[in-house]
Amino acid sequence: xxxxxxxxxxxxxxxxxLCAAPLGxxxxxxxxxxxxxxxxxxxxxxxxxxxxxxxxxxxxxxIPTGVSAGAFHALPLIALASVTAALAIVPMPxxxxxxxxxxxxxxxxxxxxxxxxxxxxxxVTRSVxxxxxxxxxxxxxxxxxxxxLASVIALAQSAGSFNLQxxxxxPYGPIHGLAAIGFLMALPARLKTNPFSIPNAEHEIVADAxxxxxxxxxxxxxxxxxxxxxxxxxxxxxxxxxxxxxxxPAALLYLMVGLGVLALVTLLANSTARVRLAQAxxxxxxxxxxVSGAAILAAVIW
Amino acid sequence: MSIISRxxxxxxxxxxxxxxxxxxxxxxxxxxxxxxxSPRYDAEQIGVELHGTPKHADVLLISGTLTARSRQAVxxxxxxxxxxxxxxxxxxxxxxxxxxxxxxxxxxxxxxxYIPVDVWVPGCPPRPQLIxxxxxxxxxxxxxxxxxxxxxxxxxxxxxxx
Numbered sequence: 334x335x336x337x338x339x340x341x342x343x344x345x346x347x348x349x350x351l352c353a354a355p356l357g358x359x360x361x362x363x364x365x366x367x368x369x370x371x372x373x374x375x376x377x378x379x380x381x382x383x384x385x386x387x388x389x390x391x392x393x394x395x396i397p398t399g400v401s402a403g404a405f406h407a408l409p410l411i412a413l414a415s416v417t418a419a420l421a422i423v424p425m426p427x428x429x430x431x432x433x434x435x436x437x438x439x440x441x442x443x444x445x446x447x448x449x450x451x452x453x454x455x456x457v458t459r460s461v462x463x464x465x466x467x468x469x470x471x472x473x474x475x476x477x478x479x480x481x482l483a484s485v486i487a488l489a490q491s492a493g494s495f496n497l498q499x500x501x502x503x504p505y506g507p508i509h510g511l512a513a514i515g516f517l518m519a520l521p522a523r524l525k526t527n528p529f530s531i532p533n534a535e536h537e538i539v540a541d542a543x544x545x546x547x548x549x550x551x552x553x554x555x556x557x558x559x560x561x562x563x564x565x566x567x568x569x570x571x572x573x574x575x576x577x578x579x580x581x582p583a584a585l586l587y588l589m590v591g592l593g594v595l596a597l598v599t600l601l602a603n604s605t606a607r608v609r610l611a612q613a614x615x616x617x618x619x620x621x622x623x624v625s626g627a628a629i630l631a632a633v634i635w
Numbered sequence: 636m637s638i639i640s641r642x643x644x645x646x647x648x649x650x651x652x653x654x655x656x657x658x659x660x661x662x663x664x665x666x667x668x669x670x671x672x673s674p675r676y677d678a679e680q681i682g683v684e685l686h687g688t689p690k691h692a693d694v695l696l697i698s699g700t701l702t703a704r705s706r707q708a709v710x711x712x713x714x715x716x717x718x719x720x721x722x723x724x725x726x727x728x729x730x731x732x733x734x735x736x737x738x739x740x741x742x743x744x745x746x747x748x749y750i751p752v753d754v755w756v757p758g759c760p761p762r763p764q765l766i767x768x769x770x771x772x773x774x775x776x777x778x779x780x781x782x783x784x785x786x787x788x789x790x791x792x793x794x795x796x797x
Contacts, residue, residue: 386646392718393718
C-alpha cells in the first residue's frame with residue numbers, strides 16, 4: 334500500500350471520520366443518556382445525535398448581516414479537518430499510518446486548532462454573547478493547557494521521545510500517575526463540561542461561541558466537537574493504558590477506557606455547579622501548576 | 636425521493652429544537668413549558684431541546700398576546716429562524732387576546748395575522764402534556780412538509796427550495 338492510500342484510509346476510514354463520527358455520536362448519546370438517568374429522566378433515543386446532525390444539514394443557512402460568508406463556512410470546516418487529521422495520527426491499533434518522529438507535537442498543535450476556530454467564530458459572527466463566549470474560551474484555554482501540556486511533556490521527557498508510539502510502549506513509572514492526574518484535571522475544561530462549562534454557559538450567555546451559527550455549519554461544529562470527545566478519550570487511553578499485543582482486543586480496551594473516562598467526566602458535570610472564570614483559572618494555575626511541577630520534576634529526576 | 640432527503644425529513648420529526656418567546660404573556664404558559672423538560676414529562680425523549688437563540692431552533696413557541704411593543708420583535712425573531720420552521724402558539728392569548736382583548740396596547744386579531752401559525756395549543760394555561768403534543772404535531776408537520784413556512788418556500792408557491 335502506498336503512503337497516499339495509507340494516509341487516505343487513516344483520515345477517511347479508521348481511525349478517521351467514517352469510524353470516528355459514529356463513535357462521536359455514540360459518545361454524545363452516552364453523555365446525554367447518563368445525564369438524564371442521573372436526573373431521573375429517560376433521556377434521548379439512541380440515534381438522537383445522528384438525527385440532530387441530519388436535521389441541521391437539511392436546514393437553510395442564515396448568515397448574519399456584515400459577516401463574511403467565506404469565514405462563516407471556513408471555520409467549522411477547518412475545525413473538523415484538524416480534528417480528523419489529529420485522529421488519523423493517534424496510534425490506535427490498526428491505524429495504517431506509519432509512526433512519525435514528532436507526531437506528538439503535531440497532535441498538540443492540531444488539538445489547539447478547533448479551540449482557535451471556536452474563538453474566531455465567536456468574534457467573526459459579531460454577536461455580543463458570542464464575543465463574551467470567545468473571550469471566556471480563550472482565557473480558559475490558557476488555564477487548562479498548563480496541566481495538559483505539562484503532563485504530556487513530562488511523559489515525553491521521561492520516554493526521551495516525542496513519538497506517540499514510543500510513549501505508548503514506555504514502561505510504567507510514578508510519572509504516569511502524576512501525568513494522568515494533570516490530564517484528567519484538564520479534561521472537563523477541554524470538553525467544556527460542567528464545573529468548567531464557562532464558555533458555553535447557556536444560562537448566562539444564551540449559547541456558546543456558535544450562537545449565530547445554524548444549519549450545516551453548526552452541524553459541522555457539533556460533529557467536530559463529537560470527534561474531539563473521541564480523540565481526547567482515545568488519547569488518554571493511548572498514553573496511560575497498557576497496549577495489548579492483539580489488535581482487536583487492544584482497540585476495544587482503549588474504547589472502553591475512553592468511555593469510562595467520559596462517564597467520570599459526566600458524573601463530575603452532574604454533581605457540580607459552574608465556577609467563575611477567575612476561580613477556574615486559579616484552580617488550573619495553582620493546583621494544576623503544582624501537579625505540572627511535580628510531573629516535570631519527576632520526569633527530570635527519574 | 637432519494638435516501639438522503641428521506642433521512643432529512645425523518646430527522647425533522649426526530650429532533651425538533653425549540654425556542655421560547657414571550658410576546659406579552661402573563662407568564663402562566665411559560666411556567667407550564669418548564670415542566671416539559673423536567674423528569675416527569677422529559678421532552679428529550681422525543682428529541683426536543685430548548686435553545687435560547689432562534690438561529691438554532693426549528694419550532695418557535697409563542698405565548699401571550701401580541702402587544703404594540705412586541706410585534707416587531709416577534710416578527711424579527713420569526714425571520715431569524717432558518718427554514719424549515721414551525722410556529723406553535725400557546726394558550727388562548729395568541730388566538731384571541733383572551734382577557735386582554737380590547738386593551739389599547741394589545742393588537743387586534745390573532746397572531747396568525749402577523750406570522751404564520753401552524754399549531755394552536757388551547758388552554759389558559761395549557762397543560763404540559765398538551766404543549767408536548769403541540770410540539771410533536773409541529774415536528775410531524777415539518778417531516779411531511781406541511782407547515783405554512785414550507786408551503787411558502789415550495790417551488791409551486793414561487794419560493795426557493797425548502
